[in-house]
Amino acid sequence: MELAGVHRVYFIGIGGIGMSALARYFVRSGKEVAGYDKVPTPLTRALESEGAYVHYADSVAEVPGAFKEAAGTLVVYTPAVPASHAELAFFRQEGFQVVKRSQLLGMISRETRCLAVAGTHGKTTTSCILAHLLKEAGLEVMAFLGGVSEDFGSNFLMEGTEFSVVEADEYDRSFLWLEPEVACVTSMDADHLDIYGDDATLKATFAEFARKVRPGGTLVVRNGLPLQGLTYGIDDDAQYTIRNLRTEEGAYRFDIHTPEHTYRSVRFAKPGRHNLLNGLAAFTMAVQVAPQPDRLVKALATFKGVERRFSYKLNTEQLIFIDDYAHHPTEIDAVCDAIREMHPGREILAVFQPHLFSRTRDFGAEFARSLSRFDAIWLLDIYPAREEPIEGIDSAWLLGQIRNPRKRLIEKSRLIPEITRENPQILLTIGAGDIGLEVNPIKDALSHAS
Template sequence: MNLKNLHSVFFLGIGGIGMSAIARWFNHIGVPVYGYDKTPSPLTEALEAEGMQISYADDSNSIPEPFKTSGADKLIVWTPAVPQSSELFKYFEANGFAIKKRAAVLGLITRNMESVAIAGTHGKTTTSSMVAHLLKHAGHNTAAFLGGLTQNYKNNLILHDEGSSESPVVVVEADEFDRSFLHLHPDLSIVTSIDPDHLDIYGDAEQLMEGFAAFIRLTNPGGKLIIHQNAYEKIKQKEIGTTPIFQYGLHSGNIHADNIKVGTTSFTFDYVAEDQRIDGLVLGVPGFHNIENALAAIAVAIHYGLSKEAISAGIATYKGVKRRFEKIYNSDRITYIDDYAHHPEEIKAFLQSVKAMYPDKKITAVFQPHLFTRTRDFASGFSESLSLADEVILLDIYPAREQPIAGITSEMLLPEITSLNKCVISKDNLLAHLQQHVPEVLVTIGAGDIDRLVKPIEKWIRDDKE
């Protein structure tokens, strides 16, 4: 399929962060874009402002005119977040439209470009955006399809300069969900982590590791695999091809950090590799895990010939990704940070960094579990990680694509949480609770619709404190 010959494209689930990046790419090259999503959001509103036509009705009567009939020049891009029982999906399927998953389309878009693919059960969005920023900031011809909105570019799509004489490099976030990353053929691969997740897709941790091994085998043998030490230990016994391997970790590996200094606004560190050292790097997005992400990104930058000065400047100007350790408000009396963490290991890494930054302050964590299956599979891990906070407030589970599972609720996490103060409350009652128990350091955590609470919380803090 020649994507540039398409007459029009329809996205089933256009408001997803990965879907919207591809929609923006088609819109950029002049292909009319239509789409459906369940509810409006700031992202869908932005897409509409960019000229895309979006419906919020799962009804065949809402089908736009170009899709009243099928044809080889029309494409339906689908994400499994929209169930196949959807009326729109059934309409497109029954009428013979070409339906391709988002990952397959991303593979088609990038198949003839040199690519850097970043995979991992956590850390891939930040690392992807770091790689893209380091290259772009240094003037390297770079495109990127990201799983989050970068604070530097206010977008999840970065476009390369088509008029440049330099061949572009495309940075791609490689999603393990639904084995999506197996549609890619990267020249360089990064694997940030391999922790059990998406067991509703893979069945067990062993099959998840097999999926990552298959992804690694897709890497160009003449390229590189840059992999976190912990991930390598889990997968080293599997067949992963002959690509040269470089391991990284916070304190050990071919690539590691030295002279780490923790601050409330930035972390500083030295980059140390077997043949390279860059001292005094200042990362304005705090977190020990973000230093690790930076180590992998810097290794890619060195591969593409960036100077120490360019790398230092790129790290210093990197602003992060929306909802990844995003500091919403900060004063002497209260600090508010929002984060997308939705796996026990992510929550652990996030809260450990928050505690290191604010060792003498009370930390209040508001967490919205994401998916019934994930809550069921990792209940003990969630309880243990959340216990790093002084106070834990649980919201109801965000179901996303799932139906409820009997007995699986947020309440099941409470018994093993060791924090002295812990409770489950509704989203509607959260603000009132916070007003009665004013936190010192407040963090909101989760991948569901907890992001809809960020603005109201910020408004309450500003109205109350200023």
């Protein structure tokens, strides 16, 4: 399929973080853009303000007339959309060009010098840091991000088309559509077992992704992973490594040792060793294509962050409120470690919304162990996303495995009054579902109460 003949693009699930970035690309490229999603969100409202038409009922009658013409119309969907979706069925029956989001991302990025970030954890933050570094280095770059960058105020950046930064998503083997010039694998922990079945199959698919790197390209790998490439790590024998790590005025200071040079007293302000590794991964990728590494070092110091990735919503002597997307035991551990490092001795109340019945079932013991580390833990109902319920798997089942005397189930409607009554020293909201929509109301209530 050639994109040159496409005049209109219709997105089924346009409000998704990856889909909306692609929609923004086509709006910026002068195409007509429309789409469907279940409910209005800040992302869909932003798209509407930028010129896209969005509706919220699965009805062919709601599709604008021009988008019902197969000639010149491209239809994009995600694996989360069921085959029974009325609009998707219509477009397929009528012979439209219908592609998955990942296939379209592969087509767009193939025309660029693509830098792709893969891994079960760290993709979004690493991609946002990488896009920031390349932009600050003066390169002509566009970026399709899986989160809202606080540096750009968007999940999409377009400063040119020579380079592209993309997240290489392992879900549904989506990343196998990509052919990057520089690729990175940050982690290969077991996840998405509803797709892969077992950990060995997941790891084999990451190895298949690694072989997608273009001839003459570069694979960057976190030290210790079973892949061959340029390695990065902290205080180890990696080719790119952080040494002399210390904290100063709420930020990290360290040296970066590379095979060619040592960059001294580098500053990076995002808390947590996991974020340090994300920053080092981005630097290692960027230095493969950027001609002035010193500009990359300076840009590390100015990176602001990503919404819902260790985002401070309130930070006062009386109360700290942090919000994070963590939805896997490894990610929850990383957030807990970062808080303990940055705010030692303070009690943490964590509110967690499990994401997917299958993930909760597959990692129940690991979730329980990670969540037991907080001083108090409250669980919301499981966010189902694309799944139907699994008998016997719910938040009460998970709660029963958590060893913490201050554990409880809580309804969303009771969050604000119960948090206010608890008066925590540190409040942490975590999860990949719609808990993010509760963050600003919680922040406003706590600000008012204080």
